[in-house]
Amino acid sequence: MFELVRHAIITLIDWIFRRRSPALQVMRIGLSCLAIALGVTWALDISIPLGGGEITFNVNAGEGTPGLVVSGVALLGGLLILVGLIWEIVRYNAEQQQLSRxxxxxxxxxxxxxxxxxxxxxxxxxxxxxxxxxxxxxxxxxxxxxxxxxxxxxxxxxxxxxxxxxxxxxxxxxxxxxxxxxxxxxxxxxxxxxxxxxxxxxxxxxxxxxxxxxxxxxxxxxxxxxxxxxxxxxxxxxxxxxxxxxxxxxxxxxxxxxxxxxxxxxxxxxxxxxxxxxxxxxxxxxxxxxxxxxxxxxxxxxxxxxxxxxxxxxxxxxxxxxxxxxxxxxxxxxxxxxxxxxxxxxxxxxxxxxxxxxxxxxx
Known part of the structure; x- marks a missing residue:
């Protein structure tokens, strides 16, 4: 069952990224936004050692302004995927009607x-x-x-x-x-x-x-x-x-x-x-x-x-x-x-x- 789901997901990704259409391009951008949002949902700690000590940067995507930004990017990605999907369905139906002629x-x-x-x-x-x-x-x-x-x-x-x-x-x-x-x-x-x-x-x-x-x-x-x-x-x-x-x-x-x-x-x-x-x-x-x-x-x-x-x-x-x-x-x-x-x-x-x-x- 796992292999079947995995194959379906891979096939869907190949279809999205290999075909060329404006609708699928919008979906790709949406997927990229989601990937970025999901990629930064964990706390991020960066330490830079210096001669007199070290400088530490700490970003927590789940709180405050960074959390809002990440949520906004995720929401934008979801909307772009939805818009791209609807657009692609409309385009596909129009293409099929044209091919039928x-x-x-x-x-x-x-x-x-x-x-x-x-x-x-x-x-x-x-x-x-x-x-x-x-x-x-x-x-x-x-x-x-x-x-x-x-x-x-x-x-x-x-x-x-x-x-x-x-x-x-x-x-x-x-x-x-x-x-x-x-x-x-x-x-x-x-x-x-x-x-x-x-x-x-x-x-x-x-x-x-x-x-x-x-x-x-x-x-x-x-x-x-x-x-x-x-x-x-x-x-x-x-x-x-x-x-x-x-x-x-x-x-x-x-x-x-x-x-x-x-x-x-x-x-x-x-x-x-x-x-x-x-x-x-x-x-x-x-x-x-x-x-x-x-x-x-x-x-x-x-x-x-x-x-x-x-x-x-x-x-x-x-x-x-x-x-x-x-x-x-x-x-x-x-x-x-x-x-x-x-x-x-x-x-x-x-x-x-x-x-x-x-x-x-x-x-």
Whole structure:
């Protein structure tokens, strides 16, 4: 019993002195006052030896003016503790009410394999405040080990995502809303998810770490490596279409693109040091996204009406690029699926709902 009481007291003291709030600060001051008052409730005798004798000081906190001072300090400490406690209870209740309004929409796209891994909602850190609402976008009915059997079935599932999000977020103030995204899905579907979700709501992006076998935030330092842009001078005046090859994790198969789109100019964005693990920096991804967006704007300014996008990148990068693509002002866009064994290795793509197109189409 004694150990239980002792543990409770220690826990209370740790909670009071580790948390940071004005109310708890007032309680700390009150506790300090009580400690001082209790510390001097005994008689205090001080003797200083001198050559001709000694000087003696005697203070008795229980009598006279010192006793009144000590009692006043003790009373002040008690009042401060009471005021701090009431203040902290009010603050805590207000905080809980605010947290009850906050909502975290966790969007997880599953579309490559049927393996069971850690759910994204379980990987969101506890310091991300708000009620979790998991949205599972399961595209695996149309996928066999990364090979898409029915791309149209997957597209039809994705089309309903904005409506589902709107329903879940209805009545929630934008300041109380946060989205979290992570996925393992084919490139065209991931890009389409980004286009459909857009970047108007604050979103935290996760990616799957294949080495650690868990979801991971983009928390690595920026290595300052950026895209090398090539081929802008190959665009012929009056051309309607171009192929945009973006290599982040692997190099895009330029020969395969040539077989798919014979005679169409190729523009490439190649990451210096492209590797499967070259994407773990949030700052780096933002810079790459800015380069991607600026390149598509330049292409649009040249009068191009359709971009064929061949993208080799990690899920988080593909999603970010989809969010960034301007649906109203940039050209039509087809994002292609890569399948090495096919000839050419890009058998189909998804025509995105951009450039005035209301719905995505499999082409």
């Amino acid at each position: 906050k909502k975290v929409i966790v969007i997880e796209a599953r579309g490559l394999r049927d393996g069971v891994g850690l759910a994204l909602a379980d990987a969101v850190p506890t310091n991300v405040e708000g009620r979790r609402d998991a949205v599972i976008v399961d595209l695996r009915q149309g996928v066999v080990d990364g090979h898409i059997v029915s791309p149209q079935a997957a597209v039809d599932k994705l089309v309903s995502l904005p409506v589902d999000l709107e329903r879940r977020e209805l009545g929630t103030d934008r300041s109380d809303l946060l989205r979290v995204y992570g996925g393992l899905a084919p490139v065209p579907f991931t890009f389409l998810t980004g286009v459909l979700i857009d970047d108007e709501t604050s979103t935290i992006v996760f990616d799957w770490d294949r080495h650690l076998q868990r979801w991971r935030l983009l928390d690595a330092p920026d290595d300052q490596k950026r895209f090398v842009v090539d081929g802008m001078d190959k665009i012929v005046a009056g051309a309607d279409e171009v192929a945009l090859l973006v290599s982040v994790s692997y190099q895009v198969d330029a020969i395969g693109v040539g077989k798919k789109l014979d005679g169409i100019a190729q523009i490439s964005l190649s990451l210096d040091g492209a590797l499967p693990d070259s994407h773990w920096s949030e700052d780096k991804q933002r810079a790459l996204g800015q380069q991607f967006l600026e390149t598509t704007i330049q292409i649009s300014n040249m009068g191009i009406r359709r971009i064929h996008l061949f993208l080799a990148a990690q899920n988080s990068v593909v999603f970010r690029f989809g969010c960034l693509y301007d649906k109203r002002n940039l050209p039509e866009l087809i994002v292609y699926q890569y399948q090495r064994e096919e000839n050419p290795p890009y058998p189909w793509g998804v025509l995105m709902p951009v450039g005035g197109r209301p719905r995505p189409e499999v082409v």
